[in-house]
Amino acid sequence: MNRRTWIQRIGLGGLTLMVSPLLSALEKITRTDREWKQRLTEAQYYILREEGTEPPGSSPLNDEYRKGEYRCAGCDLPLFTSEMKYDSGTGWPSFFQHIAGHIETKRDFKLIWPRTEYHCARCGGHQGHVFDDGPEPTGQRWCNNGLALVFIADT
Numbered sequence: 001m002n003r004r005t006w007i008q009r010i011g012l013g014g015l016t017l018m019v020s021p022l023l024s025a026l027e028k029i030t031r032t033d034r035e036w037k038q039r040l041t042e043a044q045y046y047i048l049r050e051e052g053t054e055p056p057g058s059s060p061l062n063d064e065y066r067k068g069e070y071r072c073a074g075c076d077l078p079l080f081t082s083e084m085k086y087d088s089g090t091g092w093p094s095f096f097q098h099i100a101g102h103i104e105t106k107r108d109f110k111l112i113w114p115r116t117e118y119h120c121a122r123c124g125g126h127q128g129h130v131f132d133d134g135p136e137p138t139g140q141r142w143c144n145n146g147l148a149l150v151f152i153a154d155t
Contacts, residue, residue, distance in 0.1 A: 026077070026101065026102070026121055026122050027122070028122060028123075028124075029074075029075050029122050029123040029124075031123075033049070036048075036049050036074070039074070040073070040074065041147075043147050044073055044074075044147050044148070047125075047126060047145045047147050047148050048072075048073065048074045048123075048125035048126055048148055049125070049126070050126075051117070051126040052126070052145075053128075053145060054092075054145045054146060054147050055091075056090065056091025056092060057091040058091075058146070059092065059093060059145070059146020059147065060146065061093040061146040061149060061151055062087075062091065062092070062093055062146065064082075064085075064093070064151050065082075066082065066151075066153045066154070067082045067083075067153065067154045068081075068082050068151055068152050068153040068154045069081055069082070069151070069152045069154075070082075070085070070093070070095075070144070070149045070150070070151055070152075071149065071150045071151075071152060072120040072122065072123060072125055072127070072148065072149065072150075073125070073147065073148050073149055073150050074120060074123040074125035074148075075120060075122045075123035075125065076150070077102055077120055077121070077122045077123070078099055078102065079098055079099055079102050079103060079120065079127065079144075079149070080095045080097075080098055080099060080142070080144075080149075081099070082154075084096060084097050084098065084142075086134075086135055088134070088141055088143065090141075090143060092128065092143045092144060092145065092146065093143075093144045093146050093149065094134070094141050094142065094143050094144065095141075095142040095144065096134045096135050096136075096137070096138050096139075096140055096141070096142070097138050097140065097142070098118075098142055101121060102120070102121050102122075103118045103119070103120065103121055103127070103142075104118065104119050104120075104121045104124075105117065105118045105119075105130065106118075106119070108129065115129045115131075116129060116130045116131075117129050118130055118142065125148060126145075126148065127142075127144050127145060127148045127149075128142065128143045128144040128145050128148070129143050130142050130143070131143060
């Protein structure tokens with residue numbers, strides 16, 4: 001049994017509550033601005049905490065083709081796997097789907113027309129925007145700031 005399928009049982013006076021470690025792993029993380037500034041680079045802080053965007057073509061993750069996980073740079077939560085990544089030609093790392101339950105979305109009107117912005121479900125760090133011009137099977141393009149991610153290669 002691996003950590004992804006393991007389930008912890010907690011007895012509650014005759015009731016048994018099934019708690020997935022995934023759910024406990026998504027307990028919200030809150031930090032002060034000062035703590036975030038100590039933890040992140042200035043560019044990561046701008047993207048993750050101020051909802052900024054890095055220049056297109058600037059991320060080395062655009063050319064990352066090894067097998068592994070793409071995790072939130074703010075809290076290390078896995079957001080995507082290498083199997084979900086594709087080359088969108090946009091200049092940002094792009095994925096056609098995300099790990100279920102690890103991303104939250106909201107509407108963004110910063111460029112006048114509405115877009116769907118997404119954040120890490122655990123720390124709230126801004127990742128990017130999702131568009132409906134991606135490949136099958138989802139038709140979605142999860143366009144991510146490379147500095148908002150950390151790639152962990154499979155060993």
